[in-house]
Amino acid sequence: MIQENPxxxxxxxxxxxxxxxxxxxxxxxENVKPIQAEYSALQKKKKTxxxxxxxx
Numbered sequence: 106m107i108q109e110n111p112x113x114x115x116x117x118x119x120x121x122x123x124x125x126x127x128x129x130x131x132x133x134x135e136n137v138k139p140i141q142a143e144y145s146a147l148q149k150k151k152k153t154x155x156x157x158x159x160x161x
Contacts, residue, residue, distance in 0.1 A: 108114065118126060
C-alpha cells in the first residue's frame with residue numbers, strides 16, 4: 106500500500122496539546138471516577154436485592 110500523505114497517519118500529540126490532555130485526565134480522576142464507582146455500587150446493590158428493574 107502506497108501512502109501519499111503519511112503525515113495524515115501521525116497520531117501522536119504535540120507538546121502544545123499536552124496541557125489540554127492533562128486537564129482531561131484530571132477531570133476524569135476528580136469527577137468521572139467517583140460517579141462511576143457510585144454507579145457500579147448501585148448496580149451491584151440492584152443485583153443483590155433482587156430488583157431487576159428500576160423503580161417506577
